[in-house]
Amino acid sequence: MTLDPYGDEELVELYDVDNPAGADHDYFRRVADAIGATKVVDLGCGTGLLTRALVAPGRVVIGIDPSPTMLNFARRQPGAEAVTWIDGDASVIASTGDVDLVVSSGNTMMHVSDDDLPSALKSCADALRTGGVITFESRNPVMRAWESWTREATYGERDTSAGHLREWVEVTEVDGGRVVFDAHNVFDDGRDAVYTTTLYFRTVEEITAALEDAGFGAITIQGGWHDEPATTDSRLLIFHATKH
Numbered sequence: 001m002t003l004d005p006y007g008d009e010e011l012v013e014l015y016d017v018d019n020p021a022g023a024d025h026d027y028f029r030r031v032a033d034a035i036g037a038t039k040v041v042d043l044g045c046g047t048g049l050l051t052r053a054l055v056a057p058g059r060v061v062i063g064i065d066p067s068p069t070m071l072n073f074a075r076r077q078p079g080a081e082a083v084t085w086i087d088g089d090a091s092v093i094a095s096t097g098d099v100d101l102v103v104s105s106g107n108t109m110m111h112v113s114d115d116d117l118p119s120a121l122k123s124c125a126d127a128l129r130t131g132g133v134i135t136f137e138s139r140n141p142v143m144r145a146w147e148s149w150t151r152e153a154t155y156g157e158r159d160t161s162a163g164h165l166r167e168w169v170e171v172t173e174v175d176g177g178r179v180v181f182d183a184h185n186v187f188d189d190g191r192d193a194v195y196t197t198t199l200y201f202r203t204v205e206e207i208t209a210a211l212e213d214a215g216f217g218a219i220t221i222q223g224g225w226h227d228e229p230a231t232t233d234s235r236l237l238i239f240h241a242t243k244h
């Protein structure tokens with residue numbers, strides 16, 4: 001059994017401090033408003049900061065995440081009662097065919113393994129109505145971000161609600177687009193909480209093909225949160241696709 005990289009009760013308290021609402025949240029809210037979404041699923045919702053921001057009058061919002069620590073934190077936040085929270089991955093999304101929008105933020109799709117990606121996208125498609133939209137971002141493998149994930153380049157110290165923290169990340173394995181890294185978190189008492197994450201860096205072609213195989217079309221790709229065109233040196237690839 002692998003340790004949940006989001007499973008630390010102390011570190012989950014810091015997640016929203018480290019990942020505040022930004023241009024990404026504005027983008028996802030814009031998409032929801034533009035299509036007049038009345039039912040939205042946030043896959044891999046984590047602490048639910050975006051999920052709660054998607055709540056609007058007459059709109060059903062569902063947040064899904066496989067990390068009990070993240071989801072229980074989300075359930076405790078102000079406004080959480082307006083969201084339906086479900087434990088699990090894409091396999092728990094109900095095939096209702098009436099969802100207007102599936103969002104997945106914070107590079108969550110990169111956590112889905114190559115083996116699981118087809119069924120995860122198919123579950124999203126089965127939940128969506130015809131014409132419904134899926135949108136998510138994924139890091140551009142061309143930029144090889146993992147090459148800077150070294151102890152030297154990422155080391156930092158700070159005072160947090162969990163005490164003084166020394167932290168860094170370190171890549172331990174690269175196999176094609178599959179990148180494994182350890183996040184080290186050394187607390188005051190010397191304890192080093194090490195969490196291992198595997199991310200799948202996928203090309204435009206790989207993600208486009210996976211979306212098409214799952215029943216999506218009209219696929220567009222942006223290179224930033226403000227309609228920037230995707231280029232080879234875009235840091236992020238933001239996919240927007242419509243269910244046939």
Ligand SMILES: C[S@@+](CC[C@H](N)C(=O)[O-])C[C@H]1O[C@@H](n2cnc3c(N)ncnc32)[C@H](O)[C@@H]1O
Binds near residue numbers: 088
């Ligand atoms: C970087 S966090 C992003 C959380 C949130 N979406 C955000 O924007 O802050 C990645 C989340 O993906 C979840 N996750 C990991 N594997 C997943 C999978 N196979 N399916 C769905 N979510 C997954 C983790 O539990 C974690 O909460």
